[in-house]
Amino acid sequence: MKDVAAALGVSTATVSRALKDDPGISLATRQAVHDMTERVQYRPSAAARRLRTKSSSLIGVVVQSVGDGYIGEVVLGIQARARDLGYQPLFFASEGREDLEAEALDVFLSEQVTEFIAVSPTGRPRLLRRAVEEGLHVAVINGDTEIPAPYFDDAGHGRAARRITQFTTRAGQGPLSHVAFDDVAAGMLATRHLIGLGHRQFAHLRGVNVTSSLLRLVGYRHALEEAGLWPQAVLAADSPVMASREAAVAGFLRGTRPPAGLVAYDDMSAVAALRAAHQAGWRVPEDLSVVGIDDIQFAAYTNPALTTVAQPKQELGALAVDALLAPAPGAAPQARILDGSLIVRESTAPPGGAAS
Amino acid sequence: MKDVAAALGVSTATVSRALKDDPGISLATRQAVHDMTERVQYRPSAAARRLRTKSSSLIGVVVQSVGDGYIGEVVLGIQARARDLGYQPLFFASEGREDLEAEALDVFLSEQVTEFIAVSPTGRPRLLRRAVEEGLHVAVINGDTEIPAPYFDDAGHGRAARRITQFTTRAGQGPLSHVAFDDVAAGMLATRHLIGLGHRQFAHLRGVNVTSSLLRLVGYRHALEEAGLWPQAVLAADSPVMASREAAVAGFLRGTRPPAGLVAYDDMSAVAALRAAHQAGWRVPEDLSVVGIDDIQFAAYTNPALTTVAQPKQELGALAVDALLAPAPGAAPQARILDGSLIVRESTAPPGGAAS
DNA sequence: GAGCACTATGTAAACGTTTAACCTGCAATC
DNA sequence: GATTGCAGGTTAAACGTTTACATAGTGCTC
Numbered sequence: 001m002k003d004v005a006a007a008l009g010v011s012t013a014t015v016s017r018a019l020k021d022d023p024g025i026s027l028a029t030r031q032a033v034h035d036m037t038e039r040v041q042y043r044p045s046a047a048a049r050r051l052r053t054k055s056s057s058l059i060g061v062v063v064q065s066v067g068d069g070y071i072g073e074v075v076l077g078i079q080a081r082a083r084d085l086g087y088q089p090l091f092f093a094s095e096g097r098e099d100l101e102a103e104a105l106d107v108f109l110s111e112q113v114t115e116f117i118a119v120s121p122t123g124r125p126r127l128l129r130r131a132v133e134e135g136l137h138v139a140v141i142n143g144d145t146e147i148p149a150p151y152f153d154d155a156g157h158g159r160a161a162r163r164i165t166q167f168t169t170r171a172g173q174g175p176l177s178h179v180a181f182d183d184v185a186a187g188m189l190a191t192r193h194l195i196g197l198g199h200r201q202f203a204h205l206r207g208v209n210v211t212s213s214l215l216r217l218v219g220y221r222h223a224l225e226e227a228g229l230w231p232q233a234v235l236a237a238d239s240p241v242m243a244s245r246e247a248a249v250a251g252f253l254r255g256t257r258p259p260a261g262l263v264a265y266d267d268m269s270a271v272a273a274l275r276a277a278h279q280a281g282w283r284v285p286e287d288l289s290v291v292g293i294d295d296i297q298f299a300a301y302t303n304p305a306l307t308t309v310a311q312p313k314q315e316l317g318a319l320a321v322d323a324l325l326a327p328a329p330g331a332a333p334q335a336r337i338l339d340g341s342l343i344v345r346e347s348t349a350p351p352g353g354a355a356s
Numbered sequence: 357m358k359d360v361a362a363a364l365g366v367s368t369a370t371v372s373r374a375l376k377d378d379p380g381i382s383l384a385t386r387q388a389v390h391d392m393t394e395r396v397q398y399r400p401s402a403a404a405r406r407l408r409t410k411s412s413s414l415i416g417v418v419v420q421s422v423g424d425g426y427i428g429e430v431v432l433g434i435q436a437r438a439r440d441l442g443y444q445p446l447f448f449a450s451e452g453r454e455d456l457e458a459e460a461l462d463v464f465l466s467e468q469v470t471e472f473i474a475v476s477p478t479g480r481p482r483l484l485r486r487a488v489e490e491g492l493h494v495a496v497i498n499g500d501t502e503i504p505a506p507y508f509d510d511a512g513h514g515r516a517a518r519r520i521t522q523f524t525t526r527a528g529q530g531p532l533s534h535v536a537f538d539d540v541a542a543g544m545l546a547t548r549h550l551i552g553l554g555h556r557q558f559a560h561l562r563g564v565n566v567t568s569s570l571l572r573l574v575g576y577r578h579a580l581e582e583a584g585l586w587p588q589a590v591l592a593a594d595s596p597v598m599a600s601r602e603a604a605v606a607g608f609l610r611g612t613r614p615p616a617g618l619v620a621y622d623d624m625s626a627v628a629a630l631r632a633a634h635q636a637g638w639r640v641p642e643d644l645s646v647v648g649i650d651d652i653q654f655a656a657y658t659n660p661a662l663t664t665v666a667q668p669k670q671e672l673g674a675l676a677v678d679a680l681l682a683p684a685p686g687a688a689p690q691a692r693i694l695d696g697s698l699i700v701r702e703s704t705a706p707p708g709g710a711a712s
Numbered sequence: 713g714a715g716c717a718c719t720a721t722g723t724a725a726a727c728g729t730t731t732a733a734c735c736t737g738c739a740a741t742c
Numbered sequence: 743g744a745t746t747g748c749a750g751g752t753t754a755a756a757c758g759t760t761t762a763c764a765t766a767g768t769g770c771t772c
Contacts (some may be wrong), residue, residue, distance in 0.1 A: 001728065001729070002728080010732095010751080010752090011751075011752050012728085012729080013730080013731080013751080013752065013753075013754095014751065014765075016729065016751085016753080017730090017731090017751090018732085020730095023751075024750065024751080025749095025750070025751080026749080026750060026751090029750080029751085043464065043465050043466055044728085044729075045407065045468070045727085045728050045729065046403075046466040046467050046468070047402075047403045047404075047406035047407040047412075047468060047727085047728080047729090048403075048407050048727070048728035048729040048730090048757090049728080049730075050403035050729090050731075050757090051401065051403040051404050051407050051727090051728080051730095051756090051757045051758065051759085052585055052728080052729045052730045052731085052757050053729085053730065053731095053757085054757075056403075065428070065432065066422060066428045066431050066432065067425060067428035067429045067431075067432050067653070068425060068428060068653070069423060069424060069425045069428070069653075071428075072421070072422045072423035072424060072425070072427075072428055075421065075422050075423075075449075076421065076423050076449060076451075079448075079449055083459075088446075088463055089447075090444075090446065091445075091447050092435075093431075093432060093435055095432075096704060103439075106399070107444055109399050110399050110401065110402040111402050111403075112401070112402070112403060136405070142727060166411055225710045242656075242657060264618075268657075271657050272657075274659060275657070275659055278659055297423070297424070297425075297743075298654045300598075301598060301624075301627050301628075301631070302658075302659070303631055303634055303658070303659050329721055357758065357759070358758080366722085367721070367722050367723075368722095368758085368759080368760095369721075369722065369723075369724095369761080370720085370721060370722075371723090372759065372760060372761085373720095373760090373761090376760095380719070380720065380721085381719095381720070381721080382719080382720060382721090385720080385721085400758085400759075401757085401758050403757085403758080403759090404727090404757070404758035404759040404760090405758080405760075406727090406758045407726095407727045407728065407729085407758080407759075407760095408726075408727050408756090408758080408760045408761085409727085409759080409760065410727075483772080512757070554767090653737075655754055713772105714771105714772095715770100715771085715772090716769105716770080716771080716772105717768100717769095717770085717771100718768085718769090718770100719763105719766100719767085719768085719769105720765105720766090720767085720768105721749105721765085721766080721767100722763105722764080722765070722766090723762105723763085723764075723765090724760105724761100724762095724763090724764100725749100725761090725762090725763105726759100726760085726761090726762105727758105727759090727760090729756100729757090730755100730756085730757090731754100731755090731756090732753105732754095732755090732756105733752105733753085733754090733755100734751105734752080734753075734754100734766105735750105735751085735752070735753090736749105736750090736751080736752095737749095737750095737751105738747100738748090738749090738755100739747090739748090739749105740744105740746085740747080740748100741744105741745080741746075741747095742743100742744095742745080742746100
C-alpha cells in the first residue's frame with residue numbers, strides 16, 4: 001500500500017479511502033488508485049486489516065462431518081452466499097467430538113470470527129452456549145431447538161409431543177438464529193403421497209433418538225389420522241447401522257401381506273428397506289412402495305430409484321448466512337423453516353404396481 | 357497479552373517468549389505465564405501474529421466440490437493431519453469454475469497462506485501455475501501430472517500410452533508435490549479379482565476423457581494381457597450422465613451371453629452397470645460380476661453391495677499435508693503414490709454364481 | 713576484584729492497515 | 743474583506759504480536 005501511495009504521490013490514508021470508495025476522495029484520485037493497485041498487483045493484508053478493525057469477514061462453520069454428501073451441499077450453499085456478501089467461510093469438521101468443537105471455537109476466536117454457523121449440531125448444547133457467551137452471532141441449521149410453535153397445539157402424541165414441547169420452550173430464546181427443514185411437513189408429504197396412490201396399509205421406519213426422526217414420525221401419524229387410517233405400524237431399529245434397519249423392515253414384511261407403503265425417516269433407511277424387501281422377495285414398487293426423506297445424492301441411483309422428499313440443502317445454507325448478515329451483521333435473530341418438495345421416482349406406485 | 361504481562365509484573369516480550377516455551381525463560385516464569393493465560397482466558401490474536409511474522413499456519417485447500425462424499429473424505433484427512441501439525445485448513449470449493457479458482461488464490465494470498473493443496477484439480481493448469489508463481493508451496497492430490505515412471509516402459513497401449521508419456525515428462529518437474537491413487541494398479545487389482553474368480557469374458561466401462569479412467573483402463577488391459585485373455589470389450593459412454601453409462605452397458609449385454617465380468621472405472625459407473633443389468637434381466641452376481649473402483653460411501657449399500665477397490669481417501673489428504681509440512685515447511689517436493697485395497701462384497705462371484 | 717560468560721528479562725521497533733483529528737485552499741455568503 | 747463551509751486531502755496513532763538488541767544480575771576464573 002505504501003508503494004501505491006508513493007507511486008501516486010499521495011498518502012496511504014488516501015489510498016485506503018480510495019479503495020473503499022470513500023466519497024470524500026475525488027473521482028480522479030479514486031480511479032488513479034484503482035489503476036495503480038491493478039498495475040502493481042496490490043493485495044491487501046487481511047491480517048493488518050483485521051488487527052486494526054477487530055473484525056474479520058470470516059464466518060466460522062462447524063459441521064459434524066464433511067464426508068457426507070448431505071452436509072456438503074449445505075456447505076456449498078453457505079459458501080456461495082457468504083461470497084456474495086463479501087465473507088469467507090472457515091470450516092471445521094468436529095466429527096461429533098466435543099474436544100474438537102471446543103478447539104473450533106478457540107480457532108474462531110483467535111481469528112476474530114464474529115459470525116458462526118453450526119450445521120446439525122450434536123445434542124450437546126455446550127458449543128452453542130459458549131459461542132453466544134463469547135459474543136458471536138450464531139445461526140444453527142437443523143438444530144434441536146428450532147421447532148416452530150404451530151406444531152404443538154395438538155398434544156396427542158405422547159412421548160414425541162412431550163419432547164417437542166420441551167424444545168419449544170427453548171426455541172426463539174437467546175440470540176440464536178435458526179434455519180430448519182420442516183420435518184413434520186416432510187413426514188406428512190411423504191405419507192400423503194402414499195395415501196394418494198391408494199395405499200391402505202403402512203409402516204414407518206423411524207430413526208433412533210434423533211429429533212428430526214421424531215418430527216417426521218409426527219408428520220406420518222398426522223397424515224394418517226387426517227385420512228382416518230391411524231393406527232399403523234411404526235418400526236424402530238435397535239441401532240442406526242444398516243443391518244439393524246434392514247432387520248426391522250424384514251420383521252414387518254414377515255407379518256404382512258403385500259401390498260403396503262413404507263415411509264422411511266430418511267433416505268438411508270429407505271435404502272435399507274429396499275434391501276430388506278429384495279431379500280424377502282417383495283418387489284418394489286409392485287408389492288411395496290418406499291418413500292424416503294432428504295434426497296441424498298444417491299437417491300436417484302438406487303434400484304429402483306428412490307421417491308423422496310427433498311431438503312433444500314443449499315438454501316438452508318444460504319439462509320443461515322442471511323440470518324447472520326442480512327440486512328446487517330448482528331441484526332436480530334431470525335427463524336426460518338423451509339419446506340421440502342416431493343420427488344417421485346421409481347420406488348412408489350399404486351398398490352399392485354399399476355402405472356400411476 | 358498486555359494484561360497478562362501487567363498482572364505478572366513482566367513485559368509482553370517475556371509473555372510472548374514464555375508462551376512458545378523459549379528456553380531462555382525460566383521455568384518458574386513460564387509456568388506462571390501459562391497459568392495466568394489460563395486464568396484470564398487469553399486468546400492470541402492470529403491477525404497480529406500473522407502481521408508480524410508474515411506467515412499464517414493456514415493451508416489453502418481448493419476442491420472442486422465438497423458436495424461429493426469422495427472429496428469430503430479427503431478433506432477430513434487433510435484437516436486431521438493439519439491439526440496435528442498446528443495448521444488450519446482454509447477450504448474453498450471452486451465448482452470447477454476458473455473465476456472461483458482465481459478468487460480462491462486471491463483470498464489465500466490476502467490471508468498469507470503459504471501452503472496450498474489442490475484436490476483433483478481441473479485439467480486447466482492456470483491455477484497451479486499461478487500458485488507456484490506466487491511462491492506458494494503446492495501439493496496436488498490426484499492431479500493429472502503425477503504419473504510415476506514405472507508404468508511407461510511398456511509402450512504398447514496406443515493413445516493411452518501416448519497421453520501418459522506426455523504426463524510423465526511433466527511429472528516431478530517444478531516445485532509441486534504430488535500424492536495420488538495408483539489408478540493402474542487399481543484397474544489391475546479389480547480385473548485380476550475377476551480373473552481369479554474364473555471369469556473368461558470381460559468388459560470395461562470407461563469414463564469420458566479423464567486421466568484416471570485412462571490409467572485404470574491400462575490396468576484392466578494389462579491384467580488381461582498377462583493372463584493371455586486380451587482382447588476384451590471396452591465400453592465408452594457418450595457422456596458422464598448415468599443414462600448414457602447404462603446404455604453403454606446395456607448394449608454390451610445385448611450382444612453377450614452370461615456369464616461375464618465387468619470392471620467399471622468407478623463406483624458410479626458400477627452402479628449404472630447394476631441398473632443396466634437389472635433392466636436386462638441379468639442377475640448380479642450370478643450372470644454378471646461387477647467390480648467398481650473408489651469405494652464411495654454408498655458402495656456398501658447398493659443392491660447387491662458393490663465389490664470395489666477402495667481408495668485410501670483420508671490417507672491421500674494426510675499425505676498431501678505431510679508433503680508440504682514434513683519434515684519441515686517448504687522442504688523439497690515429494691511424490692507419493694498409494695495403493696488401493698480390494699473390498700469384496702456381493703456383486704462378484706465365480707461365473708454362474710457358485711459360492712466363492 | 714576485574715573481567716567474563718551466561719541466564720533471565722526488558723525496550724522498542726516493526727508488520728500493514730484504518731480512522732479520528734487536523735490542515736489547506738477555494739468559493740460562497742454577508 | 744472577513745467569515746463560513748466544504749471538498750480533498752494529510753498526519754499520526756493504534757491494533758497485538760514478535761524479535762533484534764540492550765541490560766541487569768550472578769557466579770566463575772584468574
